[in-house]
Amino acid sequence: MHLEKVNEYIKSERIKKQLINGRLPKPFHPFVLKEIENNLQSPYIYYAYLFAEPFDFTDYEIVEKICYASLLYKMSLLVLDKITDGQFDKDQTSKVTLVQHALEKESLRIIVTELGTDKVSIDKLWEAIENRTKEWYQSYQLEKEIKTKDFDIADFEKLSELKVSVALIPLDFIKEFSNGSKAIYDKVTTIHKLFYIAYQILDDIIDFDEDLKNGQYNIAIHKTKKLLKDNGLSSENLNSQILYVYAFDDLYKLALTYIDKALNLCLGMNAYLLERRLLSTKALFENKNYMRLKECVESKISIPFEEKIQIVKKTEINNALSQPVRYILKKWSQDFIDLNYIQAPISLNDLLTTHYALGDTFLRAMATTHLIEIQKKDSLKEIITEEQNYILSQIGLDKMGWSYHPLLIEVPYDADSLGQILQSFSKYYDNELFHTLFENPILSLLKVTESNHGIFPTWTIFERNSKQLNFYTDKYWGRDNDLAVIANMGCGLYIAKEKTNILNQIDFERIIITNADYLVNNQEKDGSFGLGSRWYSGCFYPTYICLKFLYKVDAVKYNEAIKKAQSWIIKSQNKTEGRFGKEKHASTETAFAVLTLLFEETPDSEIVESIKKGIHFLEKEMKEDGEFRPSPFIKQTLTIENKKPYLWANKVITTSFCALAIEKYKSFNPE
Secondary structure, eight states, X not given: OHHHHHHHHHHHTHHHHHHHHXXXXXXXXXXHHHHHHHHHTSGGGGHHHHHHGXXXXXXXXXXXXXXXXXXXXXXXXXXXXXXXXXXXXXXXXXXXXXXXXXXXXXXHHHIIIIIOOSXXXXXXXHHHHHHHHHHHHHHHHHHHHHTTSOOOHHHHHHHHHXXXXXXXXXXXXXXXXXXXXXXXXXXXXXXXXXXXXXXHHHHHHHTHHHHHHHTOXXXXXXXXXXXXXXXXXXXXXXXXXXXXXXXXXXXXXXXXXXXXXXXXXXXXXXXXXXXXXXXXXXXHHHOHHHHHHHHHHHHHOSSOHHHHHHHHHHHHHHSOOOHHHHHHHHHHHTTTGGGOEEEOOOOOXXXXXXXXXXXXXXXXXXXXXXXXXXXXXXXXXXXXXXHHHHHHHTSOTTSSOOOSSTTOXXXXXXXXHHHHHHHHTSSSSOHHHHHHHHHHHHHHHHHHHHHTTTSOOSEEOOGGGHHHHHHHIIIIIOOOOOHHHHHHHXXXXXXXXXXXXXXXXXXXXXXXXXXXXXXXXXXXXXXXXXXXXXXXXXXXXXXXXXXXXHHHHHTTTTHHHHHHHHHHHHHTBOTTTOOBSSOTTOHHHHHHHHHHHTTOSSOOHHHXXXXXXXXXXXXXXXXXXXXXXXXXXXXXXXXXXXXXXXXXXXXXXXXXXXXXXXXXXXXXXXX
16 A cells, blocks of 8 residues: 555655745745755655555555655755855855755744644654754754765764755654554664665765866775785775775675564564665665676776876876876776766666666777867877777677676677777778677677668667667667768768778678768758767767768769868857857867867868867867866766766867867968
């Protein structure tokens, strides 16, 4: 009964409607909207249901009101925390403070007018809130005290217990309404505290780099530092990859210990929902995807960090490098950690399960391709070949391709990764080795191409695992032919044709023309490409990669489409500032636009002037260390109703595109 009620409650989205249509001031500040969205994705919205079950409390009208009131109060504290931290300017602070007061006031209104009864006094409810709030504030003081101390598990346990205190307000309320026994109350309290300690360990692993940057207390950071110290090693260049090598196993086992303790306490209790929550969290730790995350990160460390730093120093001494290239090499010496991101790309209906994914192969191949084009006289050869080795290490176990998210078995191999990786191997791998490495991935993708009417598909799905992959592709990833993916694959095949005879087995010319024609037939009326792309934000990158492909195929045949695209780009330029696109700091879009115009071998005066202005803008935007401010250009759109696209911007990738544009401009000699 409890399970049916909680599922019905989550599906109805009543709590979301209450938040949006309730008595809170409108319009919401963007921060508050984000907090609402975050909390609606959290199991916290149904905690009162979890706690009602052990007490056999079935007044679900009361349970739902407790859910809503406790959520509002928790949000009011989170907003207050951000205000206290000074995260808003003066004008924003006044607006957000108004919302914070409203959240707290509405929570207390529900408690006073809708929850207070003859049987349950308001004083009792208010006492619970005051005690839990006091504990929550104590967590901040304790965090300050232990931040600089050596690792002590007792400190972490105490901090976790204090942090979780506000989440136990629904439990306190349920106990009062059910008049439940203190023994059950104490046991459920302990279960939830143990669960939270385990989940906090997982959260700290995921937030390692962010917390390290912000100086936050984090058990994974403290544990890693302790283990490094115990082994006589420095923690000066600490990052999450070192965590996975030195501390992951210990933290992993520790978290499972807490979950097992909590599960043992559930025995003999009427606590199906609590037990399910614990088991799903344990499954997350034991999940093959999560364990592969550890393996994937470990496999990245092909040479020690100290050796990478020495390679960069040697390269900088022996070569005249631009500041943007120096910036990229600095990031490479840190193992391109910036290109490595963890996200939850699937939101399953079962909120108790989360899939985590880690992926950077495509982006590292993109950066490597740019380094190949930027370098002079093999100046970056050692770094490029090291990256090529890493990219090869990320191929699927069956050696048939690469995936955006190698940790998720639900994601098929994709053409975008293969096309970009082929381009990143345009130098330094001899033709025979290239043939051995890429024959199977290329031929398997071309086989699927034939069944896709000759158009390069986004995904390569094989018969042996097609049932599972087809299910996830249809449900989440989508099958749309994407112009940027098609063009990138086409550019990759040109590299393959130059280096090997793999493509002698097929009618290369027919396949290439079929895909080039498809691009032109789907060009936008204004001349751009890729509007509505599932994988890329805006039209500048799709237009860049599509023209790169069309120039390779036949610039004369596709001259009309090329001219239309050039015209769209020029019209998109701010003639005063030189940037392209609508953003004030549009370095990413400007680099794409300039690179696209630089394909033209016989540019007219309008193109020449546009390129010059674009380069001038980029030179002004470059920071002292060579970095450029990024704009989102990678997008992930899931085929889930009301699921917003995930946009991703990256400093390293933007800087590599900007560096490439500036470098190519140096050899630009229009007649």
